[in-house]
Amino acid sequence: MADYKNEFGVFAERPKVEKKIFDRNKVIAGLVIFLVMVTIPLWQNLGKTVAAPTPNLDTPVIQKLAEKDKKCVMPKEWMRANHMQLLVDWRDNVVRTKEQQVTTSRGRNFVASDKKQYLASLTNTCMECHSNKAQFCDQCHNYVAVAPNCWGCHLETGKKLAEAK
Amino acid sequence: MGMDRREFIRIAGLSTLLGLGGKGAFELLAPGRVEAEIIPAPRSMKAKRWALVINQKKLDDATAQKCAAACHRVHNVPDFINPPDDKLKLNPGVANRYEIKWLWTAHFHNAFPGDAPPHLAEKVEHMSFLVLCNHCANPPCVRVCPTKATFQREDGIVMMDMHRCIGCRFCMAGCPYGSRSFNWMDPRPYVKEQYPGYPTREIGVVEKCTFCDERLAQGLQPACVEASRGAMVFGDLEDEKSQVREYLRKYFTIRRKAHLGTNPQVYYIV
Amino acid sequence: MLEKALVGTKRYYGLLAILAGLFALGFLFYLKQLNVGLGITGMGRDVSWGLYISQFTYLVGVAASAVMVVLPYYLHNYKAFGRVTILGEFLAVAAVSMCVTFVLVDMGRPDRVFNVFKYPTPGSVMFWDIIVLNGYLVLNILIGWNVLECERHSIAPPKWVKFLSYVSIPWAVSIHTVTAFLYAGLPGRGYWLTAILAPRFLSSAFAAGPALLILLCLLVRKYSKFDPGKEQIQTLAKIVTYATLINVFFFFCEVFTVFYSQLPDHMAHFQYLFVGLDGKGQLVPLMWFSIVGMTLAALFLVNPKLRKNESTLAALCGLVIITTWLDKGLGLMTGGFVPNPMEQVVEYWPTMPEAIISLGVWAMGFLILTILYKIAVSIKEEIKS
Structure with missing residues (x-):
């Protein structure tokens, strides 16, 4: 006769366990409440349409530029996908080099593909052209529900650094 | 991607x-x-070890205050004691707690505790000593930081990465000079006039003097040195021909709490 | 085993509700702190660590003291402590949970907490403290839970649990040593710059922790059918006695070195705490109460009559807890920061929101403790019947 062993001892045969869910109604009610709770964002936004963002390039500084200079530090499509990485890179190069390999003089100038140099600065380079933060930055960020905290510290003013000196 | x-x-x-x-x-x-x-900007200044000599003999109180004001202006340092708007006025005890100081003045017995003889020269007694981060060659703040948010550059500058700081304030306990400040409150409303060349700060991070690293990168002297009318000299300690070395050869200098082994890089001519 | 935490008397649920309420209140104030900044506390540029970090330090001690029941049981085969090891281990779990939470509420940027792991910095003591604390938490949960489960089914615990128990002994010592090293290696802070800081931390921990455990044992006996045992409580009482004596001794060692050497940087802090400096000394009465009370408690505890009487023992344990708390949970932090590095005296006193947040964290810890003790005690009752 095959003995059945478990941590409580040795038994002649495997104990029969009834196959049923205890407190069936409570369990199901709990599951339903859980499902509703986790899907609340879906229900809330059901039927709502959110207009796609239309970033605006119409700022005084950009208008003043000659037609051939009307371009960003990197191609538009690339910037759309990677601007956050570019900014992190600028930041790490200005404050610290990427791998703690601290050089004696930190890089400040970004060399674009056409060899033109730009000051690596959110406030004094990016925001100088794109002085319309609400139309240019916030619109998209809100649309995709991200909240970068760059402007907690970095100023939005497009005022020229030279003017302040 | x-x-x-x-x-x-x-x-x-x-x-x-x-x-x-x-x-x-x-x-x-x-x-x-x-x-x-x-790449570095063409004019950027380089050194093996930056050092600062403060000639207290040439520095009167008014100039010292001007130096501090220049520093605080170009770094958007908030003023909790005299806020820009009367509505923001804090009670003095609270304002003192929140205070952020990069460069400020102190009496001899506060700047050099334990070093004052019983009868200190009258001139020194009333002198305003400019105190700031000493950019120690052996900095305790860097030793204790758990994220390398504060670190030492190869040129000796003890740098502060406010993007990385977690606000644990271990560095404030570690600094034997009280040169570090923490943002207990949102500093922006207390910044008198926003200077676009430098960011402000958010709550919860530590900050301090960085020897104007952003100005050095553009080939400019630190703001305080510029405002000091020759009372401050900034340069490369490793370069024999630098003005800093010339001063150190010519004058007897003292440093704050040098016995602690931090090897401070701010030298005082008294 | 968790099911044991779900069924209980009205009194049990009442206690849980009160603790949860206090925790929620603390949490509300914490949300305010997140929003407004740490400026709502009494801390400032001169006293930059306050109640949060001192509570953390005190509770690391409470957590480490679990070793005082684990060590005799596992290393010296002192069987009697088999009944209380689980209480010690679960107390450690609750205490470490509070420690971690106190560090978190003290952080200026809790949103960046993972930077500690993203940019690991072995040169920083804080890095090691985070590792040993979390390790100790996991160790105690694993050991406590498995030993209790095995006890329930009357089988011997698996070998790996026993192995972990041995590991937990030096680990417990390490958590408080590393915590002391946070302070003891800072060149400009004379009050902390002493090799005896870690030993002092351990002695006060081994006084306060077991004292708290005695009080908890008495409560468990009063409110449940499980009796941790007279002998057990008496052995713990002896541990409290000697640890308190050693703690007082260490304190006087420190006082001797500081005042016989007459080093001003080291004396100033003691002067501020015990006689006041520059006319400021709001902690003076509390510090005297702490050291006199601690000394008296130690002397009374040496007396077998007072120690063996459980009512006087309880009172003395209470005194040990309060006096060590004043010393470590209040004086240690403020004393280290006053006078500041520029020899100015800026005093510190926690604000109301700060106190409520701290209370909330304590409530969270006791909530964890209540649930864990409820499970442990229910299992012990079950075994008995």
Whole structure:
């Protein structure tokens, strides 16, 4: 006769366990409440349409530029996908080099593909052209529900650094 | 950006196998890194070890205050004692607690505690000593920081990365000079006039003097040195021909709490 | 085993409700702190660590003291402590949970907490403290839970649990040593710059922790059918006695070195705490109460009559807890920062929101403790019947 062993001892045969869910109604009610709770964002936004963002390039500084200079530090499509990485890179190069390999003089100038140099600065380079933060930055960020905290510290003013000196 | 799921899993798995936790994995997985061509500006100033000599004999109180004001202006340092708007006025005890100081003045017995003889020269007794981060060659703040948010550059500047600081304030306990300040409150409303060349700060991070690293990168002297009308000299300690070395050869200088072994790089001529 | 935490008397649920309420209140104030900044506390540029970090330090001690029941049981085969090891281990779990939470509420940027792991910095003591604390938490949960489960089914615990128990002994010592090293290696802070800081931390921990455990044992006996045992409580009482004596001794060692050497940087802090400096000394009465009370408690505890009487023992344990708390949970932090590095006296006193947040964290810890003790005690009752 095959003995059945478990941590409580040795038994002649495997104990029969009834196959049923205890407190069936409570369990199901709990599951339903859980499902509703986790899907609340879906229900809330059901039927709502959110207009796609239309970033605006119409700022005084950009208008003043000659037609051939009307371009960003990197191609538009690339910037759309990677601007956050570019900014992190600028930041790490200005404050610290990427791998703690601290050089004696930190890089400040970004060399674009056409060899033109730009000051690596959110406030004094990016925001100088794109002085319309609400139309240019916030619109998209809100649309995709991200909240970068760059402007907690970095100023939005497009005022020229030279003017302040 | 071009990384599919298979690639991600492969790199994640490999880096786990190789025991590359933490930074290694983050680096391998960081997509679309721009191998940015970022170069120093042509005029940027370089040194093996930056040092500052303050000639207290030439520094009257008014100039000292001007130096501090210049520093605080170009770094958007908030003023909790005299806020720009009367509505923001705090009671003095609270304002003192929140105060942020990069460069400020102190009496001899506060700047050099324990070093004052019983009958200190009258002139020195009333002198305003400019005190700031000493950019120690052996900085305790860097030793204690758990994230390398404060670190030492090769040119000796003890730098502060406010993007990385977690606000644990271990460095404030570590600094034997009281040169570090913490943002107990949102500083922005207390910044008199926003200077676009430098960011403000958010709540919860530590800040201090950085020897104007942003100005050195543009070939400019630190703001305080510029405002000091010759009472401050900034330069390379390792360069025999620098003005700093010339002063150190010519004059007897003292440093704050040098006996602690921090090797401070701010020298005082008294 | 968790099911044991779900059924209980009205009194049990009442206690849980009160603790949860206090925790929620603390949490509300914490949300305010997140929003407004740490400026709502009494801390400032001169006293930059306050109640949060001192509570953390005190509770690391309470957590480490679990070793005082684990060590005799596992290393010296002192069977009697088999009944109380679980209480010690679960107390450690609750205490470490509070420690971690106190560190978190003290952080200026809790949103960046993972930077500690993203940029690991082995040169920083804080890095090691985070590792040993979390390791100790996991160790105690694993050991406590498995030993209790095995006890319930009357089988011997698996070998790996026993192995972990041995590991937990030096680990417990390490958590408080590393915590002391946070302070003891800072060149400009004379009050902390002493090799005896870690030993002082351990002695006060081994006084306060077991004292708290005695009070908890008495409560468990009063409110449940499980009796941790007279002998057990008496052995713990002896541990409290000697640890308190050693703690007082260490304190006087420190006082001797500081005042016989007459080093001003080291004396100033003691002067501020015990006689006041520059006319400021709001902690003076509390510090005297702490050291006199601690000394008296130690002397009374040496007396077998007072120690063996459980009512006087309880009172003396209470005194040990309060006096060590004043010394470590209040004086240690403020004393280290006053006078500041420029020899100015800026005093510190926690604000109301700060106190409520701290209370909330304590409530969270006691909530964890209540649930864990409820499970442990229910299992012990079950075995008995």
